[in-house]
Amino acid sequence: MTKEQIEKLDLGISPVDARTALMVESAFNWINDNTSHKIDCNDDLVLEQLGANVKLFIIKYVDVMAMGAGVTSESLGGMSQSFDSATKSDLLWQYAYELLGDSLRSQFSFTSAKRRWY
Numbered sequence: 001m002t003k004e005q006i007e008k009l010d011l012g013i014s015p016v017d018a019r020t021a022l023m024v025e026s027a028f029n030w031i032n033d034n035t036s037h038k039i040d041c042n043d044d045l046v047l048e049q050l051g052a053n054v055k056l057f058i059i060k061y062v063d064v065m066a067m068g069a070g071v072t073s074e075s076l077g078g079m080s081q082s083f084d085s086a087t088k089s090d091l092l093w094q095y096a097y098e099l100l101g102d103s104l105r106s107q108f109s110f111t112s113a114k115r116r117w118y
Contacts, residue, residue: 001025001041009047011059020062027061034096035103053099060095064088 001021006013013020028041031054039054040046065088086094096104 001028005041005044005047008044009050009055009058011055011062013059013062023062023065024058026065027058030061030092031057031100034105035100036105037100037103057095057099060099061092064091064095 001024003016003021006016006021006024009024011024013024025041028039031037031039037054039050067088
């Protein structure tokens with residue numbers, strides 16, 4: 001994705017640099033792999049028609065990918081740290097359920113047995 005395409009999305013993400021472009025493009029890949037949406041991030045017309053929920057998921061995706069793993073808060077004077085056990089994947093799936101729920105494909109698939117094993 002180009003800087004201009006990301007700026008056209010009006011996501012409020014700054015600065016828009018090469019790292020940001022990679023994260024936004026990765027968000028599109030995540031959406032294409034895990035939802036019924038098929039978004040071509042090189043098609044400007046498609047990008048202009050994205051729903052608010054998809055744009056918000058992209059923002060959350062970039063936020064999650066930019067987070068440090070594990071530590072949620074730190075204090076220096078009192079020597080205090082707080083840790084979160086949620087993984088980045090857990091957070092992404094949580095945001096996906098909240099924002100893309102209707103189009104989300106399950107993480108799991110089930111195959112029924114044709115006959116019993118004896």
